[in-house]
Amino acid sequence: MPGTADARTDRLALHGGRPVRERPFPSRVLFGEEAERLVVRTLRSGWLYGPGGPMTASLERRFAELYGAAHAVACSSGTAAIHLALAALDFEPGSEIITAPITDAGTIVPIIYQHGIPVFADVDEHYGMDPADVERKITDRTAAVLVVHLFGGGSDMRGIRRVADRHGLPVLEDCSQAHVTRLDGHYLGRWGHLGAFSLQQAKHMTTGDGGVVITDDETSAERMRLFRDKGWERGRHGARSYPLLGLNYRMTELQAAVGIPQIAGVRAVVERRGALGARLGRRVGAVDGLRPHTPVPGCEHSYWLFAFEVDGWDAAEFAAALSAEGVPAAPGYTGKPVYECMSALAEQQTFGSSGYPFSGGGGRPPVSYGPGLCPAAEEVLRRQITVWPNEAFAEEDIDDLAAAIEKVATLLPRTLSG
């Protein structure tokens, strides 16, 4: 019954009722006049190539300053950034990298291309890796711990560092979803030896595609600069020297020009998202059967996504009902843990028919991946729903989002036993 006072609340849009939200939600405003100015200046300069260009150097300097890091190394994507960080470690083929089961493939692919074996540590209630499970997964082949700060809610870095330090292991942080997010007063990305960031379109700041790694370690920074540039030692004439095996993961000047102006504003983006996410979290947390994602104690939440768990509902049904109310929603972020999503892991479809590096040999046991590896992560994904407010939302937009969630929770039958 369009037009009546309670038509928005008495029947699900899925069943012909009026949606809570009929207008689209606001889009992000990412690029202003400063970005335009720098892009045009770069085009007119005729020099789009990162090496020797002013924009990439400036982006690196400002990014390092923002995080208080000695070095920032820019590259072509978040995946490339993680590859740089792993390559800097120079671990032996067949080494194990302990990492997170709920993440983008971009965390995992570089491990395999560095001939490493991903080993998954299960998550705690904040979706970060559980330090106790990290410790259980350590073997004499472990080379590093690669943490993922899912959705911007941080991970227990004190616990993870304590375990890693005890075993003499370097810690890498995948901060793709957690730009300028403080844990106990220090930014994520500064708790490990290396912090990798994605500047892909959807991230807190973006160059369309792009990545950066920060570190205080001079040797790692130098290795990463070589690795992203085919291992090429520049600055000499005549016979070339490639002292390191690397790829071409360079950032271009156009990417850097777009990114530079956002460095000064990304903290405001995170703070705004934090305030909006907290507002939504209070409403969702008050509904029986719903549990909003909370950051690890002492951590801010930068709300790359807003996630909540449903108890008693089928997450796919709940998400469909919510989407019908005009609030785009998806069940379970990636749906399944990354080890079930990637054929490279689940079916060992890696290099030809070799199954390398999972097939064993060279003193290594064969490895296989499948359901049951990380029960907590699998359970979280079964119950989880994600929605994606952004910093351009007004409080009223958040309130519509909350009202839609409340409506679905009220009217959609709970068909599961919890």
Ligand SMILES: *Cc1c(COP(=O)(O)O)cnc(C)c1O
């Ligand atoms: C986005 C993302 C990546 C990969 O970044 P790309 O820039 O798309 O290569 C890696 N890890 C996480 C957690 C991400 O969200």
